[in-house]
Amino acid sequence: MAISIAESLHIGLSDITTRKVRSxxxxxxxxxxxxxILVVLAxxxxxxxxTLTWMEQRGGTSKVDVQRNWNYDFSKGGEANLSLAxxxxxRKMIPEAVAFNSQVSLYSHNELKYRGLSYYSxxxxxxxxxxxxxxxxxxxxxxITDLDVRESSNVIVLGSSAARDLIGTNDVVGxxxxxxxxxxxxxxxxxxxSWDNKQSGSFGGNMLEYMNQQxxxxxxxxxxxxxxxxxxxxxxVTAQSPNQALTLQKKLDQILLNLKQGREIFRxxxxxxGIMQMQANARxxxxxxxxxxxxxxxxxxxxxxxxxxxxxxxRTREIGVRIAVGARRIDIFIQFMIQxxxxxxxxxxxxxxxxxxxxxxxxxxxxxxxIVDFRIMFSSVLVSVVVGLVFGIMxxxxxxxxxxxxxxxxx
Amino acid sequence: xxxxxxxxLIKDYELGKVKVRALDGIDIxxxxxxxxxxxxxxxxxxxxxMHIIGCLDSPTAGEYxxxxxxxxxxSKSALAGVRNSKIGxxxxxxxxxxxxxxxxxxxxxxxYGGLSASKRKVRAQEIxxxxxxxxxxxxxxxxxxxxxxxxxAISRAIANNPSILLAxxxxxxxxxxxxxxxxxxFDRLHKEGNTIIMVTHDPIVAERAQRIIRIKDGLIxxxxxxx
Numbered sequence: 001m002a003i004s005i006a007e008s009l010h011i012g013l014s015d016i017t018t019r020k021v022r023s024x025x026x027x028x029x030x031x032x033x034x035x036x037i038l039v040v041l042a043x044x045x046x047x048x049x050x051t052l053t054w055m056e057q058r059g060g061t062s063k064v065d066v067q068r069n070w071n072y073d074f075s076k077g078g079e080a081n082l083s084l085a086x087x088x089x090x091r092k093m094i095p096e097a098v099a100f101n102s103q104v105s106l107y108s109h110n111e112l113k114y115r116g117l118s119y120y121s122x123x124x125x126x127x128x129x130x131x132x133x134x135x136x137x138x139x140x141x142x143x144i145t146d147l148d149v150r151e152s153s154n155v156i157v158l159g160s161s162a163a164r165d166l167i168g169t170n171d172v173v174g175x176x177x178x179x180x181x182x183x184x185x186x187x188x189x190x191x192x193x194s195w196d197n198k199q200s201g202s203f204g205g206n207m208l209e210y211m212n213q214q215x216x217x218x219x220x221x222x223x224x225x226x227x228x229x230x231x232x233x234x235x236x237v238t239a240q241s242p243n244q245a246l247t248l249q250k251k252l253d254q255i256l257l258n259l260k261q262g263r264e265i266f267r268x269x270x271x272x273x274g275i276m277q278m279q280a281n282a283r284x285x286x287x288x289x290x291x292x293x294x295x296x297x298x299x300x301x302x303x304x305x306x307x308x309x310x311x312x313x314x315r316t317r318e319i320g321v322r323i324a325v326g327a328r329r330i331d332i333f334i335q336f337m338i339q340x341x342x343x344x345x346x347x348x349x350x351x352x353x354x355x356x357x358x359x360x361x362x363x364x365x366x367x368x369x370x371i372v373d374f375r376i377m378f379s380s381v382l383v384s385v386v387v388g389l390v391f392g393i394m395x396x397x398x399x400x401x402x403x404x405x406x407x408x409x410x411x
Numbered sequence: 412x413x414x415x416x417x418x419x420l421i422k423d424y425e426l427g428k429v430k431v432r433a434l435d436g437i438d439i440x441x442x443x444x445x446x447x448x449x450x451x452x453x454x455x456x457x458x459x460x461m462h463i464i465g466c467l468d469s470p471t472a473g474e475y476x477x478x479x480x481x482x483x484x485x486s487k488s489a490l491a492g493v494r495n496s497k498i499g500x501x502x503x504x505x506x507x508x509x510x511x512x513x514x515x516x517x518x519x520x521x522x523y524g525g526l527s528a529s530k531r532k533v534r535a536q537e538i539x540x541x542x543x544x545x546x547x548x549x550x551x552x553x554x555x556x557x558x559x560x561x562x563x564a565i566s567r568a569i570a571n572n573p574s575i576l577l578a579x580x581x582x583x584x585x586x587x588x589x590x591x592x593x594x595x596x597f598d599r600l601h602k603e604g605n606t607i608i609m610v611t612h613d614p615i616v617a618e619r620a621q622r623i624i625r626i627k628d629g630l631i632x633x634x635x636x637x638x
Contacts, residue, residue: 007522018510321506324467325567326495326523328488404467408506 005338008331012338016346019311026307027347029300030387033293034351034380035358040289041376042359044282046369051278057195057208060135061242061271062098064249066235066256069267078263081231084223086259090235093255094248099132099238104222104230109180112156112166112215119166121159121215123179125222125230133236141173141188144218152220156184160192161212182225184217242272249273297383300347301391308340308395312402319399320407333400340392341385348384352377413479414574414606415441415464420473420483422459422629433459434470435629441608443574446601448617449610451626458579460626461610465498465577466490478574495524499568503580505560507552513539513563514548520570531570538566542596558589565596569605576600578609582616594619 016023055061068080082090087102094100104125112119130136131143139160148155156177163172167186175186193208223230237252239245249270256266312319319332356372363370422434433456441447451457462468463475466482469490475483482493499520500506507516514535521531539548542562552560561581568576578597582590598619601607609620617623625632 014510317506318508321508322519322523323491324465324494324500324506325520326491326571328491328523330488331491331523405462408467408502 005334008334008338009342011335012342015335015339016342022307022311023343023346026304026343027350029303030297030344030347030384031351031354033297033300033387034348034384035355036296037290037293037383038352038355038372038376038380039359039362039370040286040293041379042355042363042370042372043368044286045371045373045376046363048278048282049371050369052275054195054207055271055275056135057193058135059133059236059271060238061275062239062245063133063135064237064239064245064252064268064270066237066252066266066268068233069264071267072263072265076263078260078265079231080265081233082235082259083231087232087235090252090255090259094237094251096240096244097237097248098240099129099236101127101130101133101236102219102232103130103234103236104219104232106179106217106222106226106230109226112162112177112179114166114175114177117166119162121162121213122210123156123215123217123222125219126216127219129238130216130236133238136193137191138188139191141186143188144216148218149220152224153218154182154184154221154225155187155217157188157190157216158186159190159212159214161209162215163189179217180226190216239270242275245270245272297387301344301387304340304344304387305391305394308336308392309398312336312395312399315399316402316407316410319402320404320410323402323404324408329400332402333396336396336399337389337392340395341388344384344388344391345381348381351384352380355380412443413440414443414445414477415439415608416476417464418474420460420463420470420475422456422463422468423471433629434463434473436473437626437629437631439624439631441575441606443606444601444604445622446597446607446620447609448620448623449608449626450612450614450617450623451632452612455626456629457610457626461577461579461608464575464608465500466494491523495520496571497574499571499573499576501561501564501568501576501578501581503583505552505557505564505584507560507563507567509552512549512551513544513555513566516552516563517566517570520567524571534570535566538570539563542566556589557585558592561585561589561593562596565593565600569600575606575608578607580611580613581609582611582613590616 072080074080082102091100106123106125110120110123112121126144127149128144128146131138138157141157143157144155147153156179158166158172163186166177167175172189173186176183177186178184190212193211194206195208196206237248239248249268253268256268257264260266322332359370359372362368417437417439420434420437421432424431424433437460449457449460459468463470466477470483473483474481477493477497482490485493507513508519514532517535517539518531521534526534536548539545542565544559544562544566547555547559552563555563581597582593585593594616597607597609609616611617
């Protein structure tokens, strides 16, 4: 006896097409609501993706960094560095690390010279694992090896900008350059690091250019041939996985506290911690904006409900006729329910279409990365269906509960 | 064979705090294939009686048997089924759905009856051809004359082969020519074996019926024209 859903859909669709102007007016609010949801989620998505790219460029999501704690008050004692013996001690305590690097900075020697040309570069002494902890690679030649470290070899690896500006672009590997009183052989050039901060718009540019201006020598060379009082100022470690990185971060924190008699001289941070912070921020940000969108959808829903209530009133006689020829209350209820949901869903789909168009234009204008994925589109449509279901109930109930005798008397 | 039987049918309405008795114990019996006219002044309760016979309303007390089934105690959704399969309505003001073409209007009861789209289309076409509207199938009701609209309404009423046809002043909105045509159709349907119950206050229309039931003050009026 019941009429099928397909039948109800058909009635709903023809209702909408016979009342085009009203239908368009009805869905206007929902279109705006869905557009605002879409844009906000796309911006958040873009921000997250952009930050992840940055994390990837800065060593990946499994990286753990040990650096000087700039908030530490050194009047309480202690030194902001580690001896080679201490580094070795730490290294033995974290065998689970996939890669381990200790770093010294040659602040006193930063002028690279080649055939009368000078280039000022931040020179660091590092271990072979540096390449891995920084997620970096060489574009030409090779990186520092264990043998270089053992022999304190007079070798240097240049950042891409340093190589280009000091020597040029051809046959850089094998050239001899001088640093302080030492002559070093260029054994490799690093890949170019690049990250465009789309979120900061036109102020962007390559935010990692400073890395391309750096150069690297074996840590032993730095200590033995330049300054034997130098100590290790930072460590970089790669864990097996982003989750392991969190565990390793806690462990290293404890190790360093013990090593420095409870003094918080070093700060241990992990990329994963940063990502979690970013995700927490994104969650708050999106909750606030989704709430705002929800308010606009609530208003849209109330508008739809009122228009549908007016429609039920206007169509009282039609409802009476349908009941007289055998429609049950549930048939009438479903007819109006489906009509409301169809209208809001249509609004959702139109909202996505318009939203994509708008995003395309504003993201180009603001030079901001905005990403719309299937998940966002799906949830936008889902939201509009839910609005239809929630705000369609009252009009549909009113239609279904009409008394046929009264309904047929209505003019 | 008896198709309609009512026993002590009572209907009360509440108008604010006042209780109004519209039907005050109606006993009628109508046989299958009969053509009956129900007459009475306005406010007599004839519309209420028709709504109850048409299962659009339920009596406050008393019993109503349709096709030997006690329908006065049925649930509202069960009554929808009864209206759909056993009753065909023809109204004074046609009551066609204005945004549907006449074919779709005639299909409506068959749709709620669960007939497939192709079957009901064939059936609706057949019926509309029978009332001379074969060339108007795609027209909307607004594009037809009153007489044509009432023929569509009759087609819709008989679509599901109901047990009874209930007509409420079917010629009330028509000129005498169109009204005559409509009454011809009712005569034909009666000859084909349909049970027809027609509410009217026009004695000329009522004369077409085999029997006249007069209602006055919620009671059957057995005055001078006792049948």
